[in-house]
């Protein structure tokens with residue numbers, strides 16, 4: 001279940017998107033003596049917050065998320081960490097040795113309901129909650145050029161709405177129309193798999 005974390009860097013300042021990796025992030029940040037300003041979450045699922053508390057402890061930055069995400073990362077059933085081994089098996093066909101512990105995270109430090117905009121180091125960031133994959137699923141726009149799409153728009157994967165908390169109806173009425181409006185040529189940075197340019201993917 002390889003999940004992506006992204007680091008946005010400008011003038012030695014950094015925003016981290018998702019808490020799915022730790023060692024690599026810490027190494028990159030400390031080698032270059034960067035300052036981490038924020039960590040933004042795309043959604044509440046365990047594979048995107050594995051290392052959230054460790055990163056908070058080591059880097060001390062505030063965490064931004066929609067309020068539903070903030071609530072749901074505190075709940076092992078909502079963040080799905082109570083069934084992580086099962087989901088791992090469905091995805092990979094591999095049965096893990098031992099049992100992965102369920103876990104929760106502390107609430108986010110900055111929360112918003114459905115959308116949030118901010119200026120950062122000469123860039124514009126806009127977060128928009130698009131329920132469907134999960135109630136708290138949020139896409140993050142960077143300027144007009146990049147979209148951090150969490151578990152939406154993963155290359156060669158159908159959108160997943162069947163996990164607990166997912167909703168086909170929300171996906172069809174809210175998420176899908178918004179995702180379809182993203183212009184071709186936008187750089188899509190999904191939570192799993194490679195980045196790509198919208199319009200270039202195999203439909």
Ligand SMILES: [Zn+2]
Pocket residue numbers: 043045133134151
């Ligand atoms: Zn997910």
